[in-house]
Each structure stands twice: as structure tokens, then as C-alpha cells.
Ligand SMILES: Nc1ncnc2c1ncn2[C@@H]1O[C@H](COP(=O)(O)OP(=O)(O)OP(=O)(O)O)[C@@H](O)[C@H]1O
């Protein structure tokens with residue numbers, strides 16, 4: 001039985017860089033912010049990009065480095081999607097925070113510039129109205145505050161806000177950068193990872209370092225300190241190649257019932273259909289023996305289905321529809337019946 | 340106590356079907372820094388069983404002393420005060436709830452209730468700061484906003500709180516939430532594994548099982564272990580000693596849907612459509628989920644149709660189920676599917692038999 005000791009943080013938090021210079025792969029923003037540490041000059045910022053690429057990390061790090069731990073609380077307001085950010089919050093909470101004059105206290109060793117920072121993490125989940133309400137606030141307090149907007153999708157940020165910011169796109173981490181971060185953690189934790197395992201980890205995490213670290217920690221707990229490529233695959237939930245291949249094989253048989261059986265098994269085994277379809281697409285596209293027009297027909301269906309899944313449609317019915325259309329494409333059957 | 344509860348394995352080393360997953364979980368929580376977990380897999384596959392056993396592994400028997408409360412939360416949104424009532428099952432170490440029960444207000448549950456719980460560390464008997472586990476069921480039913488609201492909470496309070504998320508389809512959980520968890524797939528047990536569980540229960544209950552009986556139940560269960568155990572107990576109540584040709588009674592609603600299938604295969608007319616509507620209403624008022632009705636109806640039709648028609652009909656089923664998600668009245672879409680089926684099928688009959 002586990003004792004009631006305070007839980008320590010998972011590795012993703014333990015290895016979150018505390019300093020801007022340690023943020024990997026995002027050279028441009030690191031350069032600009034490193035400059036800021038000297039000049040104390042900072043525009044409003046907009047960080048966007050896929051999960052696990054360092055957006056939150058970078059914003060928190062620069063805030064700490066500018067003010068130090070003591071002033072942080074009074075100078076930095078972090079609001080994220082877990083806070084209610086309806087119009088009212090924007091109007092009151094942000095205003096209240098922005099309106100209080102910055103003190104002249106300075107902490108030795110920190111630049112402590114004469115403005116406050118408001119970090120709006122996960123800003124893409126703010127309503128348009130709330131974003132509109134922010135425009136005025138930003139202008140009114142532009143002398144004494146700097147805003148950081150952080151989001152996955154820049155298209156969800158209204159243009160008037162976006163155009164007031166210096167925009168930085170956070171790129172998915174490249175294989176080399178990912179590997180070197182992972183190696184660093186392996187050294188600290190005393191893990192052994194061969195070259196193949198390392199490249200597998202980069203491949204399955206698709207540029208998301210948070211995911212890579214979670215896989216690494218899980219594999220370390222499950223399989224000990226020597227971790228192989230297959231250990232990582234088994235914790236990652238990637239769908240095994242033969243599952244995807246046997247779905248295609250069932251479609252190639254032309255038998256609806258075979259395909260239906262395969263689809264039912266995939267669902268019973270709990271594989272996420274959206275991911276299965278991504279892997280199915282790869283297999284279709286790279287098949288040498290499927291003519292282009294058939295490929296096109298299948299891909300079109302996959303696209304439509306993906307949209308349906310996003311709308312919350314049933315996974316079994318959608319996958320069955322894909323399988324059925326694949327059969328019809330492969331056998332040049334018309335899309336709707338003609339009697 | 341029902342057999343499904345009586346024979347639910349209580350500890351990780353007693354979990355038989357997913358023994359590999361169970362062993363892995365034990366290793367994962369052996370240190371205090373395990374990541375958040377997301378369990379996903381079909382209904383009745385054993386997710387809840389694993390989660391409960393895991394919590395017991397983490398906290399010992401204390402986690403089994405749970406109380407069920409209906410709590411009301413007053414939430415000030417600035418313009419008005421919302422009252423949200425939620426059922427919670429809690430021990431001194433963990434809280435379990437189903438935030439999607441709050442419907443379109445689920446965002447507030449995540450922002451107010453869950454965040455507060457994650458923030459506040461419990462204090463244990465010795466006055467030390469402890470950590471707690473929050474189990475959130477059906478996260479695939481959470482709105483996008485609610486899921487977004489979870490993201491930073493999962494990072495910020497990870498030294499005091501672990502989340503265990505549970506859902507049927509992980510496709511419906513946003514990428515950003517999935518990226519913050521170790522994903523644990525819980526596949527439905529195979530028919531053989533189900534047979535083993537049934538035989539185990541049979542032995543404990545001192546029952547004699549005729550050859551092949553357990554296998555027949557397993558075959559009818561759709562690889563859903565809960566269902567298989569329920570069927571088994573129903574059979575026992577209906578007739579014991581078992582006979583080798585004893586029928587395993589299907590679920591009432593499924594029987595009813597097969598009748599609908601027969602209805603629309605035998606006659607395609609506005610009158611029949613109207614009659615079928617009454618039957619759909621009957622099912623819906625009994626809280627049978629509309630997508631389950633549609634899937635069962637499709638399965639019944641597929642058993643009777645020509646290959647060409649199968650393609651056509653499965654497409655329309657997918658089409659109308661999708662519409663149903665976007666719309667608000669399920670009955671329209673169920674009925675539209677039936678009307679479509681009737682017209683396609685009638686055309687086919689005319690073309691084939693004149
Ligand atoms: N560029 C990076 N350099 C170093 N570590 C990183 C980087 N990106 C991500 N990480 C690691 O991944 C974890 C998550 O990163 P972070 O919270 O910054 O992601 P994010 O970009 O804000 O993602 P999301 O959009 O999901 O909020 C960090 O704790 C850190 O361990």
C-alpha cells in the first residue's frame with residue numbers, strides 16, 4: 001500500500017524548463033525574449049502552435065525571469081481556460097489587476113520592468129465577445145501591461161487582437177531536438193535508450209515533447225531502465241500495423257460481411273477510430289496496386305468521415321461506412337445503387 | 340447483490356481478464372510521480388473495475404469507504420448565479436463524478452468544482468499534506484469548452500492531484516487532453532475470456548454448466564462482459580438446472596428492435612412507417628439511446644439483405660446517425676432512416692421481382 005506522502009510531480013512538470021534559454025527549438029522567440037531580459041522592452045505577444053511545443057513554458061519562464069519569485073504574484077496574472085473568462089471576468093478581473101499601479105520595488109538580480117504581465121493561456125477558448133472586450137482594456141492600459149496570448153489555433157483569435165501582438169509560431173519539435181531533450185532526461189533519471197528507441201519515440205510523439213516525456217516515464221515504470229523501441233510503442237497506443245492491414249485485406253476481399261466483422265473487432269478492441277483512419281490513409285496512399293482514381297475516392301470518404309467524427313458521430317457506423325466505400329471503390333461499384 | 344457487482348475483482352492482482360494492464364498499473368503507481376491516466380474502451384470491458392482496483396492499490400482499504408452525496412454548487416457567473424447539482428462518490432482519498440451530467444453547464448463544473456478540488460490538498464491524519472485522485476467519468480461527453488478548461492488544471496495542480504479520466508471513445512477527447520495523460524486502452528474481452536469468467540462464477544456459485552452453454556452466452560454478449568454476466572444470472576433465475584438447449588433470452592429492447600426490422604422488411608408504406616414511429620417512441624421513452632437503436636436496427640437489416648443493398652443501407656445509417664448528433668430530436672432521424680430504407684428496398688424489390 002502506498003504511504004500518504006505528497007505526490008511528486010510527473011516528469012513533464014519536473015523537466016519543464018525554468019529559463020527561456022532552455023526552451024528548445026523555438027529559436028526566434030527565445031532570441032527576442034533573451035533580448036528583453038537585457039532591454040526590458042517587450043511587445044504584446046501571441047504564441048500559437050500544436051500541443052507540447054513550449055508555449056506555456058516560455059511565457060511562465062520569461063515572467064519568472066523578469067520579476068523573480070517574490071514579485072511574480074503581484075506582477076503576473078495568469079488566466080487560462082480553467083478560469084471563467086466570460087466578458088465579465090475580462091472587464092473586472094483583468095481591469096482590476098491592470099489598474100493597480102506597479103510599485104517601484106525592485107528585486108536585485110531581476111530586471112523588474114515597470115509593467116505587469118497578463119498571460120491568457122488557451123486563449124482560443126475565449127468567446128469572441130470576451131476578446132472584443134479586451135481590445136479596449138489593452139489600449140487603456142498599454143503603458144503598464146503586456147499581454148501574452150497563447151493558443152493552439154491562431155484562427156480563433158480575432159484579428160484586432162492578433163494584429164496588436166508580435167506573433168510567434170511554435171513549431172513541432174524536430175527529431176534531433178526531441179532526441180536531445182529526451183537524452184537529457186535519460187541521463188538525469190539513469191535510463192538507457194538505444195538509437196532505435198530514440199527515433200521511435202520521436203516518431204510516435206509527432207513533435208509533441210510533452211507526449212514524448214509521458215511515454216518515456218511510463219515505459220520506464222513498466223519496463224525498467226532499459227527501454228526498447230517496442231516498449232515505447234506499447235505505451236503509446238499507436239495502432240499495430242497488422243490491425244490496419246487486415247482491415248484493408250478485408251476490404252480487398254470484396255465481402256461486406258468480412259469488412260463488417262473486422263470493423264466490429266476494431267471497435268471492441270477499443271482502437272480510436274480517428275487515429276485508425278489516419279493510419280489507414282497512409283496505407284492506402286502508399287499502396288502501389290491501387291489506381292489513383294480509386295485512391296481519390298477513398299480519400300474523399302476519409303475526409304468526410306473525419307468531419308463526422310469531429311461532430312461526434314458514432315465510430316462504428318462511420319468506420320463501417322469507410323470500409324464499405326473502400327470496397328466499392330476497389331471494385332469500381334457505383335456510389336449509389338442504380339436499379 | 341447482483342453477480343456483476345459480487346464478482347467484480349477488487350484488487351489489481353485479482354483482475355483476470357486484463358491481467359497485463361493490471362500489472363502495468365501497479366508498476367506505474369509504485370512511485371509517487373505517475374502521470375494522469377486516460378482509460379478508454381468499449382462499454383462493459385472492465386475500465387471501472389481497473390480504476391477501482393488501482394485506487395485501492397494506491398490508498399489501501401480506506402478508499403473503499405465511500406459515500407454518495409448529491410451536492411449542489413452555487414456558481415457565480417457574474418451576471419447570474421447558477422445552481423448545479425452533481426452526484427459524487429467520495430472517500431477521504433478520492434472523488435468520483437460525472438461532469439458531463441451538468442449538460443451544457445459542464446464547463447462550470449470543470450472551472451469551479453474540479454479546479455477547486457484539484458487545488459486544495461487534503462491533509463492526512465498525521466497532518467501531512469497528501470494528494471488525491473479525481474476520477475472523471477464519460478469525459479468523451481464533455482463539451483469542447485469543458486475539455487479546454489481541463490488542460491491547464493491538469494498541469495498546474497499536478498503535485499497535489501491526479502486525474503483519472505474514463506471514456507468509451509478516445510477520438511472524442513481533444514488532442515490537448517490526451518497529450519496530457521498516459522492513455523490506457525481497455526479492450527473488450529474475447530469470447531474465450533468471457534467464457535472463463537462465466538465458468539469461474541459458475542464454480543463459485545456451485546452451478547453445473549452444460550457443455551457449450553457459457554460459450555453461447557458469450558457469443559450473444561457482443562464481447563461485453565457486463566452483459567454476459569447479466570445474461571448468465573438471468574438464465575439462472577429463469578431455469579436451473581440449466582439444460583443444454585436453454586435459450587439465452589435477448590434484452591427486451593433488442594427484441595423489440597428486431598421486430599421493427601421485420602416490420603419494415605415485410606411492408607414499405609406510410610402506414611407502416613407510422614406504426615414504426617410508435618415503436619421508436621416506446622423505446623425512446625424507456626431511455627434507450629437512439630444511436631443504439633439505430634445500430635441494432637442496422638445489424639438486424641444487414642442479416643437479411645443482399646450484398647449490394649448492405650453497402651447502401653450502412654451508408655444511410657451512418658448518414659442519419661451523424662444528422663442525429665447535430666440535431667436535437669432523435670425521432671426525426673430514426674424515422675428518416677426508416678423512410679429511406681423503405682424507398683431503397685422497395686425500388687430494389689420492384690427492379691428484381693417486377
Ligand atoms: N520547446 C520545448 N523545450 C523544452 N521542453 C519542452 C518544450 N516544449 C514542451 N516541452 C516539455 O513539454 C511540457 C509541456 O510543454 P508546454 O506546457 O509548454 O506546452 P504547450 O505548448 O503550452 O502545450 P498546450 O498547447 O497543450 O498547452 C513541458 O513541461 C516540457 O517538459
Ligand SMILES: Nc1ncnc2c1ncn2[C@@H]1O[C@H](COP(=O)(O)OP(=O)(O)OP(=O)(O)O)[C@@H](O)[C@H]1O
Pocket residue numbers: 342343344346347348353354355356357380381382383384385386387388389507536564565568
Ligand atoms: N477482470 C475481470 N474479471 C472478472 N470480471 C470482470 C473483470 N473486469 C470486469 N468484470 C465484470 O464486468 C463488469 C463490467 O465491468 P466495468 O464496470 O469495469 O466496465 P466498464 O468498462 O467501466 O463499462 P462502462 O463503459 O459501460 O461503464 C463488472 O461489473 C465486473 O463484474
Ligand SMILES: [Mg+2]
Pocket residue numbers: 055056057121
Ligand atoms: Mg499550454
Ligand SMILES: [Mg+2]
Pocket residue numbers: 386387
Ligand atoms: Mg463504467
